[in-house]
Amino acid sequence: MLSYIARRLLYMAITLVLLSFTTFAIIQLPKGDYLDTVIASLALNNNQLTTAEIEGLRERYGLDQTFIEQYVKWIRNFIQGDLGMSFQWRQPVLPLILERLPATIIISLATLAVTYTVGILIGIYSATHQYSVGDYVVSVIGFIGLATPNFLLALILLYLGFTVFNVNLLGLFSREYVDAPWGIPKLLDLLAHLPIPIFVIGSAGAAGLIRVMRAMLLDELRKQYVITARSKGLSESRLIFKYPVRVALNPVISGLGGVFVYIVSGETITSIVLGLPTTGSLLYGALLNQDMFLAGSIVMVLSALTVMGTLASDMLLVIADPRIRYEGKT
The missing domain is CATH 1.10.3720.10 (MetI-like)
Known part of the structure; x- marks a missing residue:
């Protein structure tokens, strides 16, 4: 019984790792990112950001990194109990x-x-x-x-x-x-x-x-x-x-x-x-x-x-x- 539970827990851990990667990939499938949404919203109000400001914001939010770098950073912090910052709410997740x-x-x-x-x-x-x-x-x-x-x-x-x-x-x-x-x-x-x-x-x-x-x-x-x-x-x-x-x-x-x-x-x-x-x-x-x-x-x-x-x-x-x-x- 204990060995059965141990195997099931191991399978559960593997499943969650695969789910985390798939989830993170699917969320990033649509074109653009959160910063593009912010820029488009500001443009509707005739507020334009300069290229330097956009790059600064992209670096601040970690959006200048590759997909793998973003995923590894997120999952490492997730395991430690740090789920990251919410762009939309401007507070910890x-x-x-x-x-x-x-x-x-x-x-x-x-x-x-x-x-x-x-x-x-x-x-x-x-x-x-x-x-x-x-x-x-x-x-x-x-x-x-x-x-x-x-x-x-x-x-x-x-x-x-x-x-x-x-x-x-x-x-x-x-x-x-x-x-x-x-x-x-x-x-x-x-x-x-x-x-x-x-x-x-x-x-x-x-x-x-x-x-x-x-x-x-x-x-x-x-x-x-x-x-x-x-x-x-x-x-x-x-x-x-x-x-x-x-x-x-x-x-x-x-x-x-x-x-x-x-x-x-x-x-x-x-x-x-x-x-x-x-x-x-x-x-x-x-x-x-x-x-x-x-x-x-x-x-x-x-x-x-x-x-x-x-x-x-x-x-x-x-x-x-x-x-x-x-x-x-x-």
Whole structure:
């Protein structure tokens, strides 16, 4: 078990290094850099910079270096905890990310918990009530959830909130609690605002899990050991949850990393539409302004969370299925 975890941690480190290089390269693919954006903005206001001033600024921001030099400097500082300076915000990147990371983690973990709870329970119900009215209703809702993009669902809810219920669904806090110190009232206000982003982000993930859980459990319920156990008089609830559900959970658990990736990407889009104070909207602004250190650091942090989610799914799979442990020993 320890050797398995050690190997997974080694793979995780290699993956993060490759991700960091790819991320940094993709961010710099568009023509120009942050300084070009600043020069273009000044030109619109009839403020022209001299060549000497441009070169001085390029040297100050480290934009006169080659791509490899910039990457090596950034990743070396990143490992030491220095994420660089944000061009756009004119301050260190780390405090900017730490300011928004808690909201991102809260939304992502809450969405993950709700998605898996709803997906597994409804999937079990759908499989054990095959071809019933409830099964058909769940299937239709599931297909709608898979087919509806997060941003469209968010826009629909915003429109209904404003026009029908006269409620502002933007943000994670009411206006009076945005700058208020943390306490019980602010926490309750946060909990009251969480269901909307959780529903928007987790709808497609829950719909997908329902389909997977239903298909896998139906396959298990038709196997001989289930038929034999049922013929021996074992109660239906004990029969279903003792073995078939545990086996059917394997692909659901192994897909935890993929679902977490979807939740993180969905959170990014949803935060822009709903105005959530998360890393999603911060990343969007950094990409627009080619703020490479801020954008690269956010992607790296989110990538690390995603890889950790994949590692957690592998660990849970080993715990849930004894066959994997025995296979590793042989």
